[in-house]
Amino acid sequence: MKTLLEVKNLNIRNKEGQSLVHDSSFSLETGKTYALIGESGSGKTLTSKAILDMLPAHLQMSGDIVLQGEHLKQLSRKRWRSIRGGQIGAIFQHPEQALHPSIPIGRQFVDLMRSHLPVSRYEAEKQAKKMLSQVLLKDTSHVMSSYAHELSGGMNQRVMIAMALLLKPKILIADEPTSALDVKTQAEIIFLLKELILDTDMSMLFITHDLLISGYLADTIGVMREGKIIEQGSKENILSAPEHEYTQELCRHCSQRFLGKGEIPYA
């Protein structure tokens, strides 16, 4: 199995020196999904922001992030941004915050594509429409001419997924992308992500508080609590033989929710 991204001994502290993420290490393999699961405030989003180089300046980070052999520590910020730019796509809980409110969706696609690749406007529009239909948005011309506020939450999340995939990244970071959606749309987006991952050799870091979703999407699960990854391993091991008491509790909740009895789904 080929390692695409390694997070090594990641530590993040606030101004007061309090540890927010503590000595976290994990790796992402080509074509595989790693789910980072944990309760609110456990450090999942800060971990993804560190990978995306989006940590606020007042937070101190140490450790190393290695993308295909290139060490973040050894690169200038500009160089890291350019390496990372086309190789890591990201989607978040609130797509409407990431989309520009007063620029039509289509133009945002075209601008993004043309800022990275020497393509004509016509070609960029063609690619954008292709991506929008890949995420199962039907009337692509209508979506292209719409503003984010004119689309539903589920449509905006599909638009974000299409935009994140436009530059054909090797890694997709999905930070609670379905938490703000209704249950039916949540399921549709989760199925879509699974299909997209199976159809390509893209890897995904999926951040969630939901063990059930992790069980469906992930190959490997890391359980995060109070800034630490307390347990990680294959989905099968984590779900059927969790070692840490906290993971055991998560599994019990999950099975009760899913089946109303003591069986672990997906294991």
Ligand SMILES: Nc1ncnc2c1ncn2[C@@H]1O[C@H](COP(=O)(O)OP(=O)(O)OP(=O)(O)O)[C@@H](O)[C@H]1O
């Ligand atoms: N910009 C920031 N400045 C200072 N502390 C922060 C900042 N962002 C997050 N924190 C703190 O760091 C810790 C981890 O936060 P983080 O957002 O990574 O948690 P999370 O697991 O993603 O939670 P959630 O599921 O609620 O998004 C929390 O204690 C949080 O209060």
